[in-house]
Amino acid sequence: MRKRNPVLHGNQRGTQRLLAGIGAILLLAVLAWATMQVLEPVFHTRVVITTGADKGIYRGFADRYAPILRRDGVTLDIRSSSGSIENYQRLANPNSEYDVGFIQSGTVRPKETDNLQTIAAVSYEPIWVFYRADTVVDQLSQLRGKRVSIGVPGSGLINVSQLLLDYSGITRDNATLLEMDAASAYRGLEKGELDAAFFIGRPDAPMQRTLLNSDLKLMSFAQADALVQKFPSLSKVTFPRASTSIVDDLPKTDVTLLAATALLVAKDTVHPAIVYLLLEAAREVHSREDYFAPIATFPNLNTEEFPISSESTRYFQSGRPFLHRYLPFWLVSFIERRLLILLPFAAALAALVQALPRLVEARAKRPLMATYRELKSLEDELWSDPNPTREKIVHWRDAIESIDTRASRMRVPQRYLKDVYALKQAIDVVRNRILHAAAGQQR
Numbered sequence: 001m002r003k004r005n006p007v008l009h010g011n012q013r014g015t016q017r018l019l020a021g022i023g024a025i026l027l028l029a030v031l032a033w034a035t036m037q038v039l040e041p042v043f044h045t046r047v048v049i050t051t052g053a054d055k056g057i058y059r060g061f062a063d064r065y066a067p068i069l070r071r072d073g074v075t076l077d078i079r080s081s082s083g084s085i086e087n088y089q090r091l092a093n094p095n096s097e098y099d100v101g102f103i104q105s106g107t108v109r110p111k112e113t114d115n116l117q118t119i120a121a122v123s124y125e126p127i128w129v130f131y132r133a134d135t136v137v138d139q140l141s142q143l144r145g146k147r148v149s150i151g152v153p154g155s156g157l158i159n160v161s162q163l164l165l166d167y168s169g170i171t172r173d174n175a176t177l178l179e180m181d182a183a184s185a186y187r188g189l190e191k192g193e194l195d196a197a198f199f200i201g202r203p204d205a206p207m208q209r210t211l212l213n214s215d216l217k218l219m220s221f222a223q224a225d226a227l228v229q230k231f232p233s234l235s236k237v238t239f240p241r242a243s244t245s246i247v248d249d250l251p252k253t254d255v256t257l258l259a260a261t262a263l264l265v266a267k268d269t270v271h272p273a274i275v276y277l278l279l280e281a282a283r284e285v286h287s288r289e290d291y292f293a294p295i296a297t298f299p300n301l302n303t304e305e306f307p308i309s310s311e312s313t314r315y316f317q318s319g320r321p322f323l324h325r326y327l328p329f330w331l332v333s334f335i336e337r338r339l340l341i342l343l344p345f346a347a348a349l350a351a352l353v354q355a356l357p358r359l360v361e362a363r364a365k366r367p368l369m370a371t372y373r374e375l376k377s378l379e380d381e382l383w384s385d386p387n388p389t390r391e392k393i394v395h396w397r398d399a400i401e402s403i404d405t406r407a408s409r410m411r412v413p414q415r416y417l418k419d420v421y422a423l424k425q426a427i428d429v430v431r432n433r434i435l436h437a438a439a440g441q442q443r
Contacts, residue, residue: 047274048077050087050101052155053181057125057201058087058102058262061285068281074274083155084108091116091267099270100278103305104156104200105261106163106233110306117268117309119278120299122286124237124259126203127160129219130211131196132189138222140168147176149185149197160234160260161198167230182207189216200260203243203291212244212251220255227258233305235259237292259292264299265306275311367410368419372426375403379430388437396434403427 047069052058059080066076081087084104090096091103092114104125110116131137131146143165150165151157158179165177180188180197186207188194196219201208212218221227224236237259244250264282266275279299286298301308301316378399385392404427410420 045073046075046077047099047270047278048079048097050079050081050090050098052081052083052087052102054080055206056083057123057205058083060202060205061102061122061262064285065278065281068284069277072277074277081154082152083157085156085159086154088265091265094267098267099274100264100266103263103265104160105263105303105305106231107156107159107260108305114306115268116265116306117312118301118303118306119264119266119275119309119312120282120301121261121303122264122282122299123202123262124235124290124292124298125156125200125262126237126239126257126259126292127157127164127234128199128201128208128211128257129196130189130199130214130216131219132192132216133195137196137217137219140165140170140223143168143170143196144174146195147178147188147193149178149180149188149194151198151200152179152181156260157198157200160200163231164227164258167227186211186214190214203239218251218255220253221258222256224256224258233260235261239291243291257292261303263303263305266309268307268309272311275309276315279312279315364413364416365419368412368416368423371403371407371410371423375423375426375430378403379433382430382433382437393434393438396437400427400431400434404431 049062049065051062059078062076062078066078069076079098081090081101084102084107087101088103088108088110090098091101092111094115100119102122105121129137129140131143137143148165148170150161162177165171165175170177178188178194180194182199182201185194185197185199189197199207199211203209203212218239221236228234228236235258237257239251239255239257241251241254242249264278266278282299287296290297301312378396382388382396388396404424407420407423407427412420
């Protein structure tokens, strides 16, 4: 019979202990992670949004979103910026505190590594060109040699105005292009220091109301169709006659404008529950009547600037999911952030609890099973040698007595004592087989 190598057996036991230790460490790590997940705040009640100028269109949107989100216990932390480009830069920075913001279509070139997603397109942003001249200006190419304000750095307006002017042949080489905010540009026009200026915003915004009721002239884009074809991120819209004043019939004709689209964009790490709240706020704010679109045109997903949020796709197809529709935000957030995390862990823990008795039993019976294997190996050796030598029989007798001694000294839980006596009966069977072989050898 093959004797066990004590050194090898000791190495195996050491390896088993090492593996058991590693398993225990991993289990503790999983338990610690699960505990941290449970102890972490159930949901975030503060959303940081980057908007634009303090009195701009984006700030107005955020101010209207804030009380809607507050109904569900969420605070909208509104941060001003220079405009669309700075908003994009803030959101594209993975280490920034900003969660969501407004970005003007056509002003940035998104990258896959930005990890940003569109929640919804929320409004048209009309582009206005006001000018001072005795003649009608309806083409941007007529601004050659003029002094023109194009917006401030970091804003979406400066990008789109430069794009349109460049396509129309107007550059810094043949015109004076000045970077000015809306208030400064308006004062420059009034004082005659500027010939034309680009503005962006809704007709009901304070600056637009001031401009529309002034003596300044508003340019109608005669080439709007061609410009929209060239720049698909822009849309052609009409500011109807007398929209400013029915009494004074201002403007006295329909005015054709170009419009960008305001996009509500978020980091893809924003929790789905927050996305649904923002969608509800956007629908409440933007689905009403609009100067340039029928009721319920906005919000929509008619944009390809950034990937569309999966929650937005689901929302526009079938509305808010069941839980979000009937349960308060805090409870939905708890279910999604905690229960959905803990369920797989609970399932794994249940499986471990079920397997634990079997593992304990296997460990308790390990000495028994090892002795049974040794006994079976000895029995196989007996059957494989029908004519053993005297030395072989002596070896077998020593082996069976060694096995019997170890079985007698075996320490197992009381419930396994019957297995020990079953082992001793099996030892007697093999011992008798050895005695029978010895008797045959003597004959």
